[in-house]
Amino acid sequence: MVDDSIPVTVLSGTLGAGKTTVLNHVLRESDERDLAVLVNDMGEVNVDADLVAESSDISEEEEELVELSNGCICCELRGDLLDAVGALTSEREFDALVVESTGVAEPLPVAQTLTMGFDQSDLDPTEFYEETGIEPLERCHLDTTVTVVDAHQFHEAMESEEILDDDGTKKHLGDLLVEQVEFCDVLLLNKCDLVDEETLAEIEETLEALQPRAEIVRTEHGAVDPDALVDTGRFDFEDARTSAGWIQELQEPHESAEEEHGVTSVVFEARGPFHPERFADYLDSFPETVVRAKGHFWIAGRGDEALTVNVAGRSIRVGPGGTWVAALPPEEQQAQLEANPELEASWDEEVGDRNVMLVVIGTEMDHDAIRADLESCLLTADELEEDWSTYEDRFPTFDYEEAEEEGDNADADAQEEVGLAD
Structure with a gap:
């Protein structure tokens, strides 16, 4: 990794947890830090990207906002993710990159893609690499993985029988939530204004048991200090992969x-x-x-x-x-x-x-x-x-x-x- 490598933050969380609200707050409060954003949405029209553009000064015209639609970056759009990251970072015009993943994305395979690139055996070289000869990850590094948790709906999500559809792959809501919690550096416990203190403390204990390594930050309406999420230097792939509470207990x-x-x-x-x-x-x-x-x-x-x-x-x-x-x-x-x-x-x-x-x-x-x-x-x-x-x-x-x-x-x-x- 070169000294001026661009730090990348991956923002995960189930549908409705408040990822886009967090992202917009970080964009507004970043002061002198210039951020680029990559937004992934499962629909053909990227609603989250529209919300980011409407709620901040960032725009596609200035090539600071990239949309990846109609698929998920943890599976079928991994090559597209590398393409987009390579294109964004090929000419450095910003200080950090924030990737907002879709609500059905598992953060571990996203982190693998942003750490290993083409070393993943099932991933073919992207169009960007074939056209430029530049490795997409040469000028950036995965710096922080963040999971946003909806405190108001936490217990309902864990007990839910809802099955989510990730382009034909069925994912159980509670299972997905746990996987997002178990692989992260920072846990944002959002919507804390809707939950009493005793319940918040119980949720925090559960989160600590599931992921002892992560820093837990309480937020209301997605309001968080950008320094807690961007350019923190917290990510280490091996630490993240082996830090889930059940692994440590075994x-x-x-x-x-x-x-x-x-x-x-x-x-x-x-x-x-x-x-x-x-x-x-x-x-x-x-x-x-x-x-x-x-x-x-x-x-x-x-x-x-x-x-x-x-x-x-x-x-x-x-x-x-x-x-x-x-x-x-x-x-x-x-x-x-x-x-x-x-x-x-x-x-x-x-x-x-x-x-x-x-x-x-x-x-x-x-x-x-x-x-x-x-x-x-x-x-x-x-x-x-x-x-x-x-x-x-x-x-x-x-x-x-x-x-x-x-x-x-x-x-x-x-x-x-x-x-x-x-």
């Missing part, structure tokens, strides 16, 4: 102390497998006090594959977790053990690396009940001796060869929403 398992508003976490570990029928039934009646749960598990009858579970609000998804090392041919197994000392240290003589590890985050959770319910899903001593193939398995199946070909996002893309009882 890496350093511990049971959190009871907070004032009861936001706590439970880590559950086991060597034996879940009974597929009992665990499916448990997921069908998952406690409503749980805000977030994630991890991997082993079910009886599937000795080769690990599965993942991903709970965010009312969304419960099960996905592929890969092949257990214990299921590999002896030569490959030995190679994996030699390459991973931690794996070898935790290896069990009977089951190898097969295990269950889940983290559960929630409000006013009954830890003993959750732990007891999960333990009751494990096979009993007698069941360990039974024929596991006789158990009903309602969990989805996955094509691992196809998932490997699809690359890093295969796990998330392949996950299936459950209602397993349906």
